[in-house]
Amino acid sequence: DNTSSTEPKVRRRGVHSISTSLSSSPVVPLLPPFRKYDTDENQQFIQNVQQNRVPVEFRRLDSQNKPVSVSIVLDDRRSRDYPVEQWQTQQLQQQHQEKLSSFGGTGNTLGGGGGGRTTTSNKNVNNTKKEGFLATILDLFRIVWNLLVLAWRRRNQAFVPLQKHVVDPQKPTTNISLRMKQGRGQVVLFNTDHTVQDVRRYCQIELLLLGSGSTNESSSAIHNNQSEVVEFELLAGFPPKAILDTTTTSTGQSQSNSQSLKDAGLLNSAIDVRFLSTTEEKRCR
Incomplete structure (x- = not known):
């Protein structure tokens, strides 16, 4: 135990661990493209290398437009044949990889190129x-x-426009005296077969006209104020009783079929219009 404690501890460096991981998965170097001597571009390339100058295609600028240092190592392989089949296989693999991983975005190239921006859509x-x-x-x-x-x-x-009743002169008629709570009264001509609902509709139109301050029945006041429902009831007789615009069958069920003025006993009668809300009465005054 004492001996192990006195031994110096060896610290593993990052370079050693990286080289070990790389050695486990060797990378196959990519083949450069085959170049012929008889082209002007390749002759210029060889001439630059022989003159210890960096070829044009290797020259790069950093983000500050300064030349980037480039190291070139020459290896004489003129005695070997160029592996054409390996080159073709490598090209096919690169094309297949580009199809699988297509980049769609914008980025800056590393190492210069005038600080240009590369975009692939x-x-x-x-x-x-x-x-x-x-x-x-x-x-x-x-x-x-x-x-x-x-x-x-x-x-x-x-907002279905309300329409007043139409009197048929060929049929029997009757005069109905309508008394409003605001002191206005008028005598309206009806046919005896008109219903209580026709009287109620007539009162509704008159109240809407009074509320809008208009006297023209064809004006748009009825249509515009129709949303302001005026709640009222019709009273007749002595003592005054409410007039219901529904009939009751023998079984005691109420139907929406309104009674005619003759069946309701309202021929040549006086009908009072009483508001169910005091605010509506004040509005029509």
């Missing part, structure tokens, strides 16, 4: 994104359009 990916974005916009537009159409239809259905 994947057209298929961009087209797919554009088509998906346009499809989303169209779907949102359809939803908004359908909501607007639905709201417009509901508004038109809710």
